[in-house]
Amino acid sequence: MGGSFSLGKIFGIEVRLHFTWFIIFLLVTVSLSWQIFPLYYSWKPWTYWVVGIVTSLLFFASVLAHELAHSLVGRVNGVPIKSITLFIFGGIAQMTKEATKASAELKMAAAGPACSLAIGGIFALLWMLTQGIIEPLAAMAFYLAQINVILAAFNLIPGFPLDGGRVFRSLMWHFTGNYKRSTRIATWLGQGVAYAFILGGVLMMFFLGEWLSGLWIAFIGWFLQSAASASYRQAEWREALRGLTASQVMASNFMIVPSNITVNQLVWGYVLPTGHHIFLVTDEGRFKGILTLHNIKTVPQSDWDMTQVEKIMVPADQLKVASPNQDALSVMEQMDENDINQMPVVDEGRVIGLITHDNLIRFLRTRAELGM
16 A cells, blocks of 8 residues: 555564554544543543543554454465555555455454454453543543444444455355355445445435534445455456466567666667666576666666666566466466566576566456457
């Protein structure tokens, strides 16, 4: 997800924070410290803000735990998780491939809500032990118990791609054996839930005068509708790649350059005349490496005449490459897992094609337009 930065890794999974997280963090903190806690409790002014900030941080820690539960269960069931991003609507785990069995998806989808319910139970117990003794701690525990139960309940709404929608798809997949049909029905249900949220939000604004709450609910509905459509599109693309090989989806109009030319010769002889941004470097037909505009920009223009391409290219032994008969879906998953945008197709040391995210999408869209 763009606009995010890394906080580090937990259990080998990168945790990222999107800039929109600060918006919701501020809203939750202000709401707790300025409205909710002062309405029910009589504390010193600074206490409201300390408890509000700590409660907000623990709430987002609960969201992170929810996503980690998905991720760890997914990893055990053969679904690698690349990263978790916290953003305005909570958290999202980035999978590099989908579950291959209905049982794996069911366990993975159910793990998040189960974790939230468990956390809610822990905070409920803390509330019972501290009420009447340490009021600020009891207030914080009461709120966190409620919000974690609400988080679990919201995610169990049977609207794809919410956890409940994934549970629904996994059950349909199990009983019908048809992954594509199950995904399509789960997506329709998800879009129906999304439109219900939008309609409910609009009705709240115009008939109840709840403009802020109504707008927020409608906005959540819009997000769910967009997420459902995007998830279904990705699922369709993955299904379309099944049974195809790298040689069938690769591009053949790639540019080849020798390793001994200078950067100046490359720019004026290849980059500017052709408009290509990716170049495969070969010597006597043997694949040596790959070069992009990013590599060129690392060299000052004053050194272009003295720097050869082989000095700035990424060598072949440091690259992920595909074989012609490799499954196309596994190529895409490998690109996602390693966060790379292009992968050469190499046969017996000779490059025969290039696969990029862009050409994969064009290939799939063309197939769809042809009804294939």
